């Protein structure tokens with residue numbers, strides 16, 4: 631991979647990287663399209679990264695279908711697919727981790743305390759292997775995007791981070807590789823995540839500026855679905871990713887929700903201007 635990247639660089643070509651954990655869906659494919667639009671070469675990495683899963687999480691169950699993924703990617707015209715082995719990425723005696731401090735500790739980081747350390751570490755390793763000029767991430771994982779941007783700024787990494795819009799099914803469910811774990815009924819119940827975000831948006835649209843009032847309405851909706859188990863709803867500033875109590879007119883915010891439907895943990899978000 632490093633040799634391929636060096637060759638692209640010596641030809642003065644740009645490289646776009648789409649890092650994934652595989653089991654690709656149209657959300658990933660839209661990242662690929664964005665990369666192909668602006669990069670000379672597009673590389674997609676597929677690696678289910680063990681260090682971002684806690685022992686009680688779904689590393690072993692995470693869906694995998696490398697053959698299908700590779701076929702899809704070459705049909706889309708990507709130039710290289712990078713599929714490293716866990717032993718290559720984390721050989722015996724591996725000792726180095728990247729920790730983005732404050733932003734990794736809130737929201738997702740509270741429920742998943744080691745998650746962003748694993749993400750920041752693998753993304754740094756992938757950047758060193760693929761040497762991308764651009765790297766593409768989906769807005770679906772808004773906090774992951776904020777962590778990676780912070781890391782790139784802090785470490786002065788020479789890569790431009792591109793955040794691409796979240797992709798939904800026709801009925802509003804955000805695309806996620808984990809959606810396959812939902813039963814038919816849970817798949818219907820899962821629509822409550824997007825519905826709660828739309829409720830929050832409506833309240834902001836009507837002029838409500840107190841986060842606690844907006845969040846209470848979103849919580850109420852989620853509680854009405856018996857298979858749901860809310861982790862959090864929250865409003866953060868799009869730029870700083872800091873939690874807000876009072877919204878300011880003209881500012882953009884993420885409305886965020888994280889919730890289990892049955893046993894499957896889902897996240898979703900929208901950007902709203904107050």
Ligand code: PAF
Nearest residue numbers: 649650651679749752771
């Ligand atoms: O968003 C993902 O799929 C993963 O967190 C990433 C960025 C590929 C790192 O493992």
